[in-house]
Amino acid sequence: MSVTLSIDAMGGDHAPRMVIAGINRVVARYPDARFLLFGREPVLTPLLSRFNRVRQVAEVRHADEVVDPVAKPSAALRSGRATSMRHAIEAVACGEAEGVVSAGSTGALMAMAKYVLRTLPGIDRPAIAGVGPTIRGQSVVLDLGANVECDADNLVQFAVMGEVFARKVLGLDKPSIGLLNVGEEQHKGNEAVRQAAAILQASNLDIRFYGFVEGNDIAEGTVDVVVTDGFTGNIALKSMEGTARLFTHILRQALRNSPFGRVGGLIATPALQAMRKRVDPRRYDGAMFLGLNGVCVKSHGGTDAIGFSHAVGVAIKLIADRVNQGIKEDYAKLRGTDPTNVSKQQVINSR
Amino acid sequence: MSVTLSIDAMGGDHAPRMVIAGINRVVARYPDARFLLFGREPVLTPLLSRFNRVRQVAEVRHADEVVDPVAKPSAALRSGRATSMRHAIEAVACGEAEGVVSAGSTGALMAMAKYVLRTLPGIDRPAIAGVGPTIRGQSVVLDLGANVECDADNLVQFAVMGEVFARKVLGLDKPSIGLLNVGEEQHKGNEAVRQAAAILQASNLDIRFYGFVEGNDIAEGTVDVVVTDGFTGNIALKSMEGTARLFTHILRQALRNSPFGRVGGLIATPALQAMRKRVDPRRYDGAMFLGLNGVCVKSHGGTDAIGFSHAVGVAIKLIADRVNQGIKEDYAKLRGTDPTNVSKQQVINSR
Numbered sequence A, B: 001m002s003v004t005l006s007i008d009a010m011g012g013d014h015a016p017r018m019v020i021a022g023i024n025r026v027v028a029r030y031p032d033a034r035f036l037l038f039g040r041e042p043v044l045t046p047l048l049s050r051f052n053r054v055r056q057v058a059e060v061r062h063a064d065e066v067v068d069p070v071a072k073p074s075a076a077l078r079s080g081r082a083t084s085m086r087h088a089i090e091a092v093a094c095g096e097a098e099g100v101v102s103a104g105s106t107g108a109l110m111a112m113a114k115y116v117l118r119t120l121p122g123i124d125r126p127a128i129a130g131v132g133p134t135i136r137g138q139s140v141v142l143d144l145g146a147n148v149e150c151d152a153d154n155l156v157q158f159a160v161m162g163e164v165f166a167r168k169v170l171g172l173d174k175p176s177i178g179l180l181n182v183g184e185e186q187h188k189g190n191e192a193v194r195q196a197a198a199i200l201q202a203s204n205l206d207i208r209f210y211g212f213v214e215g216n217d218i219a220e221g222t223v224d225v226v227v228t229d230g231f232t233g234n235i236a237l238k239s240m241e242g243t244a245r246l247f248t249h250i251l252r253q254a255l256r257n258s259p260f261g262r263v264g265g266l267i268a269t270p271a272l273q274a275m276r277k278r279v280d281p282r283r284y285d286g287a288m289f290l291g292l293n294g295v296c297v298k299s300h301g302g303t304d305a306i307g308f309s310h311a312v313g314v315a316i317k318l319i320a321d322r323v324n325q326g327i328k329e330d331y332a333k334l335r336g337t338d339p340t341n342v343s344k345q346q347v348i349n350s351r
Helices: A017-029 A041-048 A052-059 A073-079 A084-093 A108-117 A152-168 A189-201 A215-220 A228-254 A259-267 A267-277 A304-322 A323-335 A339-349 B017-029 B041-048 B052-057 B071-077 B084-091 B106-115 B154-170 B190-201 B215-220 B228-257 B258-266 B269-279 B305-320 B325-333 B339-349
Strands: A003-008 A033-039 A058-062 A101-102 A128-134 A138-142 A178-180 A208-213 A225-227 A287-290 A295-298 B001-010 B033-039 B058-062 B098-104 B127-133 B140-141 B175-178 B208-213 B225-227 B289-291 B295-298
Touching: A003 A017, A003 A084, A003 A138, A003 A304, A017 A033, A017 A041, A017 A304, A033 A041, A033 A052, A033 A084, A041 A058, A041 A073, A073 A108, A073 A215, A084 A101, A084 A108, A084 A295, A108 A287, A108 B258, A128 A215, A128 A228, A138 A152, A138 A228, A152 A178, A152 A189, A152 A225, A152 A287, A152 A323, A178 A189, A178 A215, A178 A228, A189 A208, A215 A228, A215 B228, A228 A259, A228 B154, A228 B215, A228 B228, A228 B269, A259 A267, A259 B269, A267 B228, A267 B258, A287 B225, A295 A304, A304 B305, A323 B098, B001 B084, B001 B305, B017 B033, B017 B041, B017 B052, B017 B098, B017 B305, B033 B041, B033 B052, B033 B084, B041 B058, B052 B058, B071 B106, B084 B098, B084 B106, B084 B295, B098 B305, B106 B289, B127 B154, B127 B215, B127 B228, B154 B175, B154 B190, B154 B225, B154 B289, B154 B325, B175 B190, B175 B215, B175 B228, B190 B208, B215 B228, B228 B258, B258 B269, B269 B305, B295 B305
Parallel strands: A003 A033, A003 A101, A033 A058, A101 A295, A138 A225, A178 A208, A178 A225, B001 B033, B001 B098, B033 B058, B098 B295, B140 B225, B175 B208, B175 B225
Antiparallel strands: A128 A138, A128 A287, A287 A295, B127 B140, B127 B289, B289 B295
């Protein structure tokens, strides 16, 4: 499938080298993909000369500036018009590319993408979605940090977007949706989650709403889509990353601290490597900004070529599976139920 | 040290057997501890006859009813006057016992404890605190679910309580305090965390305020005390528990799926057991309700005798270390700074 992606070649701690090396890994898998590389031409052109495969499918577009990774999103939006990130997003807005990938600042990317691409009809705020491993397979969690505060309608919109994503990209027939809460009982949580649950229960959308799920359900894979506000989602995801690191640390220490541990660990090396591969965060690189008029994928700031190649793969898949079209259609259906009325009615009933 | 604890002998999935068996494990370590066991006398007395050591230091107090584990906290508070949980808490209020331990419903225990024991002067809301393993040792996180919504003053109070706890119970000289947020920069997060940070920075309390921390910092042990609202804290903690389970699952699978994995895993068994022991959740059983006029500890609902014995140990330690006295003193100091004015001023300055 022929697709053109615009790439912020300067975003990320190890850019632009890991960007080009990452695309080099993608070229073999997606021979029909084309790339617009935004960044400093005097840096990018010599670099490209060392990646012959990439050079054949990529075009360098000069951008003078780079987004400061610690700048406030509002500042980046205001004064970042000449940056590689901004130019890369604009290529999507004007139709030159179908999606953009950047490993630069999440906040700046979200602010610029929202401003330049605008949200899909019916979506008030885009959300950041991520896929991760679970005991049963994998699941998608959103929002991972775009919206610190969310009301019930935002959460409902995230549920719709997550459902479409899980269906189209993860290939699930009828994905189940859970709302993240501090308990499964109906009375638990804050007003926003309770009201969102009421709306989802009453909606005529053809979705499988499971109800509330708790933190442990994310990794256990109780549902395919976990919906939450950006504050909680960001903290939950990072808490899980920290725990994975703690576990790896303790495992390594345990195996090192005794002769039997060392011998056993050595013999089990291939098995332990297989395990490490399964939970390798680079495999899950590529957080999706859902709800925008155009595909926008954020790669991890500290990523390497392998991680970046996964993020590019995610963008290609989002385009190929027409996820934005699906969100638009499903949200139009939901609006038929008049969510505002439903929510008020439900909240009164549940009291 | 002589201490009397009142025990809800009927709370928890495996009560009352695991409660008595748990206390049986504690008796050896704390020979001077005495126990008031609240619950159904016809059940408890025969059970006690099989635990001679416990019988010598425990007294059965009949209570007709048991709190329904799925009842709303408000319902349990209203109609639970004859329950073992309520009677156990009342023993603390009237001075018969110095602390209470229950593995019953968290919400009911909090509602009853708040109503019967009242909060310490200056503390608006009690918080649930838990201790967990980190890469650097261990840390305390609060609130883990008592308060779904928190304002800046609540968070500041949690910081004070957590600091005293880490100093007195974990034995840390000058524990560092972090506020859980979605980024380390000053502009990140919601109004409550930003304002709480401003108050803590400006306070004349002799505490080591680190600033904002992120989810991964919990397991990494970046700070000794992690402060957050009960919604986020509960979800973060459970997300971490789920990840630990996922990791254990993947490790087991990896070791089973290949001959080398099986052999290596077998040889490394003692090392792997040592690791399992280090992260065994039963070692960290015993969530503390801080901020009440009296010690109140919640054991995990699904806990066994080993877990319950840890929770009892936590209660004894809280009493021995006079944690409540410390909270009272520190909070009195903080009030000297007039937190309300400080917060307003700081927020204006930081804009």
